[in-house]
Amino acid sequence: MEIKLEQKDAADWIYRGEGAANLVLSYTGSSTVFIGKVMRIQKVASNSSSRCLVDHTVLTEHETLLWRELEELISSPTKESAELLYVQHVISPLLGPEHVDAGTHVLVSREFLESIEKKVICQRPAWRVDAAKIDTQRNFVLLMSDHSLFPSGILNVGPCISVEIKPKCGFLPSSRFIAERNVIKRSTTRFRMHQVLKLHEREISELSQYDPLDIFSGSKERIHKAINDLYNTPQNNFRVFLNGSIIFGGLGGGTNKTSCVIEKAFEDALKGLIQADDGLRTRSFIELVAETVYSSRVLDRLLEVQKLDNFDIEGAIHAYYNIISQPCMVCSELDEARLQPRYASLHSIPLDESLKMVKDYLIAATAKDCSLMISFKPREDTDFWSPYSSIYLKSTNQNFDYKVNFIDLDLKPLNKMETYYEKDKKILNSYVQAAETKHMKGDTLVMEA
Numbered sequence: 001m002e003i004k005l006e007q008k009d010a011a012d013w014i015y016r017g018e019g020a021a022n023l024v025l026s027y028t029g030s031s032t033v034f035i036g037k038v039m040r041i042q043k044v045a046s047n048s049s050s051r052c053l054v055d056h057t058v059l060t061e062h063e064t065l066l067w068r069e070l071e072e073l074i075s076s077p078t079k080e081s082a083e084l085l086y087v088q089h090v091i092s093p094l095l096g097p098e099h100v101d102a103g104t105h106v107l108v109s110r111e112f113l114e115s116i117e118k119k120v121i122c123q124r125p126a127w128r129v130d131a132a133k134i135d136t137q138r139n140f141v142l143l144m145s146d147h148s149l150f151p152s153g154i155l156n157v158g159p160c161i162s163v164e165i166k167p168k169c170g171f172l173p174s175s176r177f178i179a180e181r182n183v184i185k186r187s188t189t190r191f192r193m194h195q196v197l198k199l200h201e202r203e204i205s206e207l208s209q210y211d212p213l214d215i216f217s218g219s220k221e222r223i224h225k226a227i228n229d230l231y232n233t234p235q236n237n238f239r240v241f242l243n244g245s246i247i248f249g250g251l252g253g254g255t256n257k258t259s260c261v262i263e264k265a266f267e268d269a270l271k272g273l274i275q276a277d278d279g280l281r282t283r284s285f286i287e288l289v290a291e292t293v294y295s296s297r298v299l300d301r302l303l304e305v306q307k308l309d310n311f312d313i314e315g316a317i318h319a320y321y322n323i324i325s326q327p328c329m330v331c332s333e334l335d336e337a338r339l340q341p342r343y344a345s346l347h348s349i350p351l352d353e354s355l356k357m358v359k360d361y362l363i364a365a366t367a368k369d370c371s372l373m374i375s376f377k378p379r380e381d382t383d384f385w386s387p388y389s390s391i392y393l394k395s396t397n398q399n400f401d402y403k404v405n406f407i408d409l410d411l412k413p414l415n416k417m418e419t420y421y422e423k424d425k426k427i428l429n430s431y432v433q434a435a436e437t438k439h440m441k442g443d444t445l446v447m448e449a
């Protein structure tokens with residue numbers, strides 16, 4: 001019989017975290033069906049009455065056209081099941097099925113969702129509460145493995161430490177469709193430029209030290225630098241969990257620069273896991289994460305998927321208008337002098353080509369926004385065989401089992417293409433404006449304290 005979660009079941013679920021689109025809970029009850037699982041619940045904008053205006057529950061006509069090669073996906077009755085199939089059939093083969101868990105749907109009653117909404121509200125960051133709430137009109141939630149834990153029943157279940165990294169886009173675009181005036185995009189990452197906009201809009205309190213190019217570089221030293229920078233300025237790009245509970249980083253959003261108090265608490269939390277003297281454990285942990293990112297090469301595949309964005313939004317946006325059969329808003333805004341043949345030519349390509357351009361752009365968008373969770377547990381001498389990879393931490397002479405999972409592999413809606421185009425412009429404008437008033441060191445903006 002199919003399980004349906006009712007109001008009384010809400011007591012077994014506790015707040016784990018959230019992003020812009022979903023709220024995540026972990027299980028504390030005793031049902032074997034849910035032990036080791038998290039539940040991911042979709043949110044809806046707090047002020048939204050959009051459900052009445054636009055039906056978000058099914059793929060749009062143009063999305064059906066876009067994904068037409070995936071018969072199962074387009075014939076799925078709801079958008080939720082289409083999204084699950086997207087992870088299974090599109091993303092999982094690209095990133096490696098061993099790192100991807102699409103999850104399953106579980107039926108929930110409206111009362112269950114309402115109880116959860118009430119229960120977690122005081123733990124959620126206020127700005128997330130203002131922005132969105134649980135969508136209580138959904139009948140399903142997504143049940144997934146809790147990737148901050150190792151499954152029980154396999155080997156010893158000792159302590160487990162997990163790191164969550166949101167690496168963002170790790171390459172510089174080189175598309176010929178990037179306008180001359182936007183040439184800075186070829187030498188400065190979107191992440192770093194976006195930092196300036198985020199600072200301007202007070203979304204963050206200082207610029208991140210992190211540069212995605214480091215973590216994706218394949219160089220041991222640069223990966224080490226990236227992890228160190230993420231530790232210093234975690235924002236929403238770096239978190240650490242011990243046995244499923246957060247011990248570093250912002251729950252449900254970003255966080256400020258790492259203070260001495262936080263450093264001390266983190267160093268203490270690593271006791272028992274990292275066998276190093278006081279004051280040296282954090283350094284060893286950073287080394288462990290960096291070594292694992294380096295030797296697992298797991299980011300190589302992610303980068304390849306991100307690079308499906310061949311044309312940049314400045315190219316893909318034209319293909320989008322071809323697909324929706326509407327006059328191109330970008331070309332129509334350009335005067336004749338700026339309407340170059342390379343843009344006009346995009347409007348005479350076959351439909352199949354436009355579909356491929358936009359489809360690849362959206363798949364890349366998933367890969368630019370996902371996170372990875374790397375979980376470690378100390379390897380016991382009695383663990384003769386293990387299904388996990390292992391890593392040796394030289395500074396403490398310890399062996400760890402580790403596993404890597406990608407999370408947040410959502411299908412991006414086709415109608416977000418205009419938002420992507422506008423956001424790209426906004427990020428660039430704010431960066432260029434800031435550069436005009438502040439100092440530049442090479443291509444890097446040096447913000448005044």
Ligand SMILES: O=P(O)(O)O[C@@H]1[C@@H](OP(=O)(O)O)[C@H](OP(=O)(O)O)[C@H](O)[C@H](OP(=O)(O)O)[C@H]1OP(=O)(O)O
Binds near residue numbers: 410416
């Ligand atoms: O555009 P970006 O790069 O700011 O990415 C958004 C993220 O912002 P970030 O810069 O990582 O803080 C944003 O994350 P936050 O809300 O800032 O934590 C979301 O992940 C958003 O995706 P979606 O709307 O939930 O599908 C993300 O939107 P997409 O661009 O991935 O659609």
Ligand SMILES: Nc1ncnc2c1ncn2[C@@H]1O[C@H](COP(=O)(O)OP(=O)(O)OP(=O)(O)O)[C@@H](O)[C@H]1O
Binds near residue numbers: 019147164408410
């Ligand atoms: N399978 C999982 N195992 C453990 N923790 C998870 C899992 N899925 C999500 N989480 C936790 O919940 C948080 C929010 O989840 P998720 O990133 O999927 O939300 P989102 O709203 O889709 O994010 P975004 O803002 O990037 O769109 C994550 O940052 C992570 O800490």
Ligand SMILES: [Zn+2]
Binds near residue numbers: 328
């Ligand atoms: Zn155009």
